[in-house]
Amino acid sequence: xxxxxxxxxxxxxSFSRIAPATILLSLLLSAIVGQxxxxxxxxxxxSPSYSKSFSTSLVTLPVIVALMMLLMADNTAxxxxxxxxxxxxxxxxxxxDTRDTTFVLWAIVExxxxxxxxxxxxxxxxxxxxxxxxYLRVSDFGGRNRYDAFLSLDxxxxxxxxxxxxxxxxxxxxxxxQSEQSFENTTASASFRVLLRDPSRCExxxxxxxxxxxxxxxSLYVNAQNSEL
Amino acid sequence: MNSSDSENSTIPIPxxxxxxxxxxxxxxxxxxxxxxxxxxxxxxxxxxxxxxxGEVEVVEVTLSSLDEGVVSQIVPGQPESRIAxxxxxxxxxxxxxxxxxxxxRLSEANQKLVSIAxxxxxxxxxxxEKPLVESLGVESxxxxxxxxxxxxxxxxxxxxxxxxxxxEKKRADLGFEFANGSNESAKMPSIAARMLRQRCDSIRxxxxxxxxxxxxxxxxxxxxxxxxxxxxxxxxxxSLGQPLVTVVPIQGRHVVAYTHENTSVVPFAGMPVTVRxxxxxxxxIETIVESVGPAIESIxxxxxxxxxxxxxxxxxxxxxxxAMEVAPGALVEVVVEAASR
Numbered sequence: 001x002x003x004x005x006x007x008x009x010x011x012x013x014s015f016s017r018i019a020p021a022t023i024l025l026s027l028l029l030s031a032i033v034g035q036x037x038x039x040x041x042x043x044x045x046x047s048p049s050y051s052k053s054f055s056t057s058l059v060t061l062p063v064i065v066a067l068m069m070l071l072m073a074d075n076t077a078x079x080x081x082x083x084x085x086x087x088x089x090x091x092x093x094x095x096x097d098t099r100d101t102t103f104v105l106w107a108i109v110e111x112x113x114x115x116x117x118x119x120x121x122x123x124x125x126x127x128x129x130x131x132x133x134x135y136l137r138v139s140d141f142g143g144r145n146r147y148d149a150f151l152s153l154d155x156x157x158x159x160x161x162x163x164x165x166x167x168x169x170x171x172x173x174x175x176x177x178q179s180e181q182s183f184e185n186t187t188a189s190a191s192f193r194v195l196l197r198d199p200s201r202c203e204x205x206x207x208x209x210x211x212x213x214x215x216x217x218x219s220l221y222v223n224a225q226n227s228e229l
Numbered sequence: 230m231n232s233s234d235s236e237n238s239t240i241p242i243p244x245x246x247x248x249x250x251x252x253x254x255x256x257x258x259x260x261x262x263x264x265x266x267x268x269x270x271x272x273x274x275x276x277x278x279x280x281x282x283g284e285v286e287v288v289e290v291t292l293s294s295l296d297e298g299v300v301s302q303i304v305p306g307q308p309e310s311r312i313a314x315x316x317x318x319x320x321x322x323x324x325x326x327x328x329x330x331x332x333x334r335l336s337e338a339n340q341k342l343v344s345i346a347x348x349x350x351x352x353x354x355x356x357x358e359k360p361l362v363e364s365l366g367v368e369s370x371x372x373x374x375x376x377x378x379x380x381x382x383x384x385x386x387x388x389x390x391x392x393x394x395x396x397e398k399k400r401a402d403l404g405f406e407f408a409n410g411s412n413e414s415a416k417m418p419s420i421a422a423r424m425l426r427q428r429c430d431s432i433r434x435x436x437x438x439x440x441x442x443x444x445x446x447x448x449x450x451x452x453x454x455x456x457x458x459x460x461x462x463x464x465x466x467x468s469l470g471q472p473l474v475t476v477v478p479i480q481g482r483h484v485v486a487y488t489h490e491n492t493s494v495v496p497f498a499g500m501p502v503t504v505r506x507x508x509x510x511x512x513x514i515e516t517i518v519e520s521v522g523p524a525i526e527s528i529x530x531x532x533x534x535x536x537x538x539x540x541x542x543x544x545x546x547x548x549x550x551x552a553m554e555v556a557p558g559a560l561v562e563v564v565v566e567a568a569s570r
Contacts, residue, residue, distance in 0.1 A: 021271050143253070197240040
């Protein structure tokens, strides 16, 4: 067992072994930097075409690139080999989602590490990136303005928000008006994104809305999420 | 509860949903803080030790000829095809010069001695000088035995022992004879006797010169190791000081590493370091810096972090304990701890 551990710790084609603490520091620091980049992207993105998967990719990409640089060191041959592999994979596969591209890159870099006998670095990268992906999934990183329902209703009159305030206050934690459309007669249509307090009582929410004066047609979509337009 | 109360009361948030919302809200911040703390800690941990690349010193001992002559044997007992990288022990015979020239000189000196002995037999007035000639005869026999001892070499220990015993015995007899020399030699010698003594003295001087040259025919290694280079072959004529063979000890005793000029490590003699090999399993030992070079030098490419980028540093020489078996020329890691800075 000690011999296996020694061979893992001391693997590598080049003599100048990078200390394990330095490897962990590099990967962790790149994860922190990636998260900062993701946050900045989330906060500063104004166009409607926001993609949550792109935000999560911004967190994992620096870690994968850092791992790649640790493995390549200054070996030009490995760098060109990686370029060739990535070009072949990209040419053969049309990757629509940024997250898919991230995973492909991760798989390539892991193969590169194992192939160049950098076992410790590869396993370390696998653990760090894997845990990072799980963390991003659990924390639902990248979701802005978290709402889990989309409400569309037709009403008569004006100031619908004042009339909806009591119902929204009872059933939702927060809400945001998405759009409003007025017609020639006194009817109008409005849509809202809401974060329900208890999604299992959405029928009760619908009934409370229907009880309101002048509210006519209601459409409620639960588990509505931000998606790429 | 009436309907108006239920319409006004806020829907309670289930605990699972509350937990899920808390995780999605606070986990990224917690991760950021926790990861930053770990990074700070790792930064301190990995900065406390500086790792240098050291090379085990290759000590080449070149044996040179102690006299001029013709090489008769290189590494006696070893066929020529196996001399390269042959193992040798300390004080092992590795080169022998031809003794025929010396033997010729001995023969000539003996002939002179014989003619002196014949003169003494023919001239009764010179009989008092007979003990002198006899002692020279014993010296000649000792020299003959030394020639035989030289030719036997290290491969016949019993024969060598026998010859050494004979030589010692003859030297003891020579000393006894001198101690009990004839009283007639103390009388005022005649002119013929004085001339005879002068000739005997020149023969004695020649015997001494032959004896000293005989001792310089053999070359022995001062260290144990392996022969890496043979500079001459059997039959080559060599001069005084000409290289014969090069021997490299099997185990390295010192490591040379370089502390980069742009680091905060200031090396000093006695500084504790840890030497770690690249072998599997890794061997690690704590030792000290024996000496520090005075000037900043260009670091050899093998010991640079990037081979083709030139780096400069101060050389340090580290003593390797005998328990650490490392081949000369091997690369090792030298770790300098923060406490020693």
